[in-house]
Amino acid sequence: MRNIKLVLAYDGTCYAGWQRQKGQPTIQELVEAAIAALTREKVILHGAGRTDAGVHAEGMVANFHSRTGIPLAGLVKALNNGLPPDIRVLSAENVANDFHARYNARGKCYEYSFIVAEIMPPLLLRYAAQVAMPLDLDAMEACLPLLVGSHDFTSFEASGSRESGRSEGKGAVRTIFTCRLQRAEEDADGICRLTIAGDGFLRHMVRNIVGTLFAVGTGRIAPHEFAGILAARNRAQAGATAPARGLKLKEVFYE
Amino acid sequence: MRNIKLVLAYDGTCYAGWQRQKGQPTIQELVEAAIAALTREKVILHGAGRTDAGVHAEGMVANFHSRTGIPLAGLVKALNNGLPPDIRVLSAENVANDFHARYNARGKCYEYSFIVAEIMPPLLLRYAAQVAMPLDLDAMEACLPLLVGSHDFTSFEASGSRESGRSEGKGAVRTIFTCRLQRAEEDADGICRLTIAGDGFLRHMVRNIVGTLFAVGTGRIAPHEFAGILAARNRAQAGATAPARGLKLKEVFYE
Secondary structure (H helix, E strand, O other): OEEEEEEEEEOHHHOOOOOOEOOEOOHHHHHHHHHHHHHOOOOOOEEOOOOOOOOEEEEEEEEEEEOOOOOHHHHHHHHHHHOOOOEEEEEEEEEOOOOOOOOOOOEEEEEEEEEEOOOOOHHHOOOOEEEOOOOOHHHHHHHHHHHOEEEEOHHHOOOOOOOOOOOOOOOOEEEEEEEEEEOHHHOOOOOEEEEEEEOOOOOOHHHHHHHHHHHHHOOOOOHHHHHHHHHHOOHHHOOOOOOHHHEEEEEEEOO | OEEEEEEEEEOHHHOOOOOOEOOEOOHHHHHHHHHHHHHOOOOOOEEOOOOOOOOEEEEEEEEEEEOOOOOHHHHHHHHHHHOOOOEEEEEEEEEOOOOOOOOOOOEEEEEEEEEEOOOOOHHHOOOOEEEOOOOOHHHHHHHHHHHOEEEEOHHHOOOOOOOOOOOOOOOOEEEEEEEEEEOHHHOOOOOEEEEEEEOOOOOOHHHHHHHHHHHHHOOOOOHHHHHHHHHHOOHHHOOOOOOHHHEEEEEEEOO
């Protein structure tokens, strides 16, 4: 039995997210179907995480067990032939039998793209959020060091997730390795990018952090209040959930 | 009677191009309909040019005559409310009565985006062409100075355009002001961009130039043959038409 690790990229615009759901198009379902069509086996594809509806990925990782003898390069080509062009298998690798894309993941890196503009440029519509008011990027940047390190991120967790999605018994404590903001001037398309890497993320955590940073940027929340919001462990104190289309899973880290 | 100049941006993916066509969604038709709904006048919107199906724009210019008293800022907002989000009016301006977006244009700037990759990244699918073979960018770049200046560009004109689309009696002679290639290393997304500005462009001219440059890059045409292809005034000697999705009208120049 082989254990095959895939790295995947997708445009999440037309999908109800990663995870299989009855009656909705999802990435997991389509990739599992492409594998099944190729190998004639019913497989379960284990993703490193679940991206929400509309969220994109440049480096999602997943694994599945199979008896197929197809060489790796042929597998990548054949799977891509069976998938719509907005989902691509970037690479395939044979891994140890006990490798699991989710349990073995040591961390993930996300990027959130946004643009400050009164009129949303049509060519950025799918891949960036729009903020129509001026943003104080210095104030937003001042909050970023507060996120780094190990914290209970309940304030930034989607409400109602406590019983359902929480994994591995670590509660709501997550460790953020780095968090930085690249400003529009450094980008050809005028996009600001928030990059955040950590050992794991709660449901909607990145989008809730970004939504709260937007509230700081527009002055609704003062930068000195940000630490208090994090410490409060209370979703009601943080800002709104930023739109899914700005979010992209860049990379999943393994040892 | 006012003469109003608009600057427009659009994602051409879902449209049959700029120009009104029976039974097909076009940019011109939708913007004319938005103007009519707002002003209660039937207007003709004169575009600076016609972008083909699938071609994008960041700075298309168009004008229309109207008796409306709506101030410019309100006009921009109201038109955008009436348009789908993949078409945006960026600005409006009152101009002299004899201004005509096409006849007064002194030039245009286009950008063609492409990526050299075996697997097309899903997030670039709408806005860049894919070249799956390695490209000799030095060889391609060596051809660019040959394009600059005034030339008869028949070799790069869509076949069958001679009788139909040719305007203003200048035949197939056009003047290219600048033509440069920005390499993938200089771009965050790994996109190569060919920027070309000139006083006018024949039908499919940029895409045929790019298709021919791809043939140079992959070695099917030698760089020294490029001048001969241009001089031949024969469409059959040049390369294929590069895909529409890589092309973007960046700007229209006026005096």
